[in-house]
Amino acid sequence: MTIAPERPTLPATATLIQQFELGLDAPICLTWELTYACNLECAHCLSSSGRRDPRELSTQQCEAVIDELQRMQVFYVNIGGGEPTIRPDFWHLVEYAVDHQVGVKFSTNGARITPERARFLAGTGYVDVQISLDGATAEVNDYVRGPGSFDMAITALANLRDAGFTDAKISVVCTRHNIGQLDDFKALADEYGATLRLTRLRPSGRGADVWDELHPLPEQQRVLYDWLMAHGDGVLTGDSFFHLAAFGESLPGLNLCGAGRVVCLIDPIGDVYACPFAIHDEFKAGNLLSDGGFQAVWQQSPLFAELRSPQTGGACSSCTFYDSCRGGCMAAKFFTGLPLDGPDPECVQGYGESLLAGKRSVPASSQDHSKAGPTRNQPVMLTLGKRPPAKDCAESPLAGFTP
């Protein structure tokens, strides 16, 4: 590892965004995926989860990570997976983190949020629960998350509400099929005393396979933007829609790519990536077991130093909206095979569409923990075929046979 170059000193008048672009001493928003194991097989899984990796961090190693986060004053982590509650030591680690001044928000599909667990959670301060739901109806949700997953999430939300847990989060990945359900999601959140969180569909992990089919259409981007503007601070977004800022006014929150600057991801085996949507060798900063701990990786990795160095707008620099959207999401560009210094594939000014239509090569994934064979939880992304069979005999081997 080389030592990162010295951080340039900004004038006192510099904005917070300019400061953030140069990186912080510790992340503000850290995602930690505890396991690649999952009971579901969502079609768009960012981390291609399914099977546990035998190299996953042990309980002791996880505790050491929490100790280090406490020393670095990382005040909270977003725990995910996989399905993190599958780990037998999950609840222990949550308590360990909270006892060490590291607050926890964890994402779950709800499978393990029993009435008993819900009561435990209601009694623990400083733990936030986020239930994933990608459709306001079972039909839309189960299409991508698998059969039964809607009911599972709703049961978890009901258990939390009934136990007196306040302000759970309902986390929705916005797709072509659910943009029309935004009001329904809000109603659902209100019904369960929860807060709605909307995030962007990324072409990461298995998401790369379904992105073309699922990502919102250009006119839906406008619907989403208008809806977000109308609902403002009442809806969380993880600041993930900054590419929509090029429609005009900026959305609330940070309008910049925080990858490696204020955000990063620790994966189940201790690899540190620039952001949760960039699990690929290209964005791997190091490993906290083999590279001297998380702090060393965060502060000294050459990759992060590069991400924190001044960036040029590339092909976008002549666009009048560059200051609003900053070229969009690095991961979205990378996984659709677009140049990193050009427009976002979902650029609302339309510059991404022409690039998507042109020649590009989508990078191969560098890790895949998907289950090897089909299981009963696998989503069945089938719609009725509209094309007639190519030949009659494709339908029946006896077609055209007259004895």
Added chain:
Amino acid sequence: MDTLLGESWTLSPSVALRPEPFGALAYHFGNRKLTFLKRPELVAVVRALGSSPDVGAALATAGIPAAQYPAYCAALRGLAAADMIRPLAPAEAVA
């Protein structure tokens, strides 16, 4: 003369300050609000509050020129609104 200058304040017990190149990040463990102290001088003032008899003394300790007191008072009122700093009850105030 701002009345705040004569009052006793301190960092909220549930707030932690994390040093950053631009100043500090203040995190409130109770309401989970994150606030950014955008200048190292403001961090010095906030840190000095608890050990100073009043805000004016904290500003002086941190070496803030008197001409900038109004700007710092405004910043401190913003922090007070987010419960990052709290008034000290007279009995608790440093004599």
